[in-house]
Amino acid sequence: MSPSFVELFYLVATGLFVFSLHWMNDPKTARRGVIAGALAMAIGMAATWAQPFVQNHGWMVLAVLAGIAVGWPLSRVSLTAAPQRTALSHAFGGLAAGLVGTAKYFAWLGDGPEALTTFRMVAIIAEVILGFITFTGSLFAAGKLQELNWVPQRPVTYFGQNIFNGLLLVVAIGMGAMLVNDPASEIAPLLFGGVIVIALLFGILLIIPIGGADMPTVIAILNSYAGLAAVAMGFVLENKLLITAGALDGASGLILSIIMCRAMNRSYMNVLFGAFGSVAPPQEGGEQGEYRADTIESASQIMEQANQVVIIPGYGMAVAQAQHKVRELYDQLLKRGIEVKFAIHPVAGRMPGHMNVLLAEADIPYTSLLEMDEINGEMPQCDVALVVGANDVVNPAARSDEASPIYGMPIIDADKARTIFAIKRSKNPGFAGIDNGLYFDEKTWMLFGDAKTVVGDLVKELSGESGF
């Protein structure tokens, strides 16, 4: 295929990618977006493959088949595991970018150093650093989300952590600068290896101090890095399709991470270097009352008499796989003419939009899922707020307690409802290790236990009483 035709197909693919993302603005057209994206990918791949200098077909087909064999099962994972899967595929994306950069460097080094212009070297170094940071960083993030044993779950911090990390980055950039200056010196391959090793290490060091509550932001940032690595690859290979598609991906990750940071009232820098959740929160001795636990029977009686119930899901619902039981509860309440809405906090769960997907999986219509800003005005009229495994996103300390690590974070005003039921696994504080004043509120009743069991019992109680 002649070069102009390749460019023409790349242009078509770019247009389709833009439309693909455009159609994501509405659930009604979103599936069209997936088809457009897949079509664009197929066009880009085929146009590249059909160029005359591409040989080696047998091995490449084998690699593609292996990719399909691994990719297929990865697309069938349960949606509770969607954050891990996403992190894992960021790792694959970073690996691909890093390897292509490395391969291209050594290919050009073999051709003769005059091919390694300053522009290409800068682009290669950027690609390799971004790619390998994304690779190990995402692997560790996936391990944390999967709660693997060899990955520390709690944030790991040590003295001088940020200084050490900063120095490491300075060393990597210094080595990169030496490479740019003289890309074909005797020690150049060694320096290149050094840059790779530091990038790999840096990815790990970047993730270990980050707590579970910050995972949505971190996944979004890694998404953005994977896109930027593709852009750098485009600069290396002088390929405009890589640049456009990578830029779209980078922009998406950037916007998502900004939304996540806003939703926690924290800056980018604070998420990456703040080691959230490692600080012991100030304990106010004794003045916080006792938990008041309630029985399923009385909870269901109060719910039956409500006009409006707002359900606030959190990560606990995902862990317990309680979304289908929540759906049954939703049906039971609707049957009684009670208005039921879901209040979704942007950072509820472990990735952006996590709760929406889980509730959609349980066949709850998306018109009942309301954003924090939309629901907060209605909370004072709400009779019952049911908190299912959410913690920090309903913690009133974010409004009032300046000493709290989450002070200033916008929250769902569950405490303004007339009655609050909170389902909680145990009496321990949540993932971020912060005590929640909502649980000690005099309007709050605790329902201790696994979210799935408790909601299931509520459903049983409600359906039993209605005489079915």
Add this chain to the structure above:
Amino acid sequence: MKESKRYLPRSVIVAMATVIVILGVGLAANSTTTTVLMASPAMAPSHGPGDVDYWGMVFVFLLSAFIGLGVIRRVSRLLHTPLMSLTNAISAIAVVGAILVAGPDYPIEIRVLGLIALFASVTNIVSGFLITDRMLKMFKRD
């Protein structure tokens, strides 16, 4: 969905402007040196270092980044998880780079790196598009 907020904090705008300026200055400095080194290496997909339109690439990057920001900020918040898996699949466009490294007549070590990259990208393409579609099928109105 609500749209009224400013989506780009000032720090991000400053950071983007800085990157663009660095790229531009680097290019301006670079183009004076590369025209001297007009020797053209023979490997297939790459042109000689002198005749590449670097400026064109920077323009393409800048404009597509802005299109990306414009399009993504309109995406419904409901769909942020599918959006992420979709962009994940789109970033597997790295497959093009992998083919360009694995395909030509390079030494075997380099082609092996390309093949691994090809495998990793295809994994992302397949799992990314399929799971996005699977999620989107679940979003129903009533």
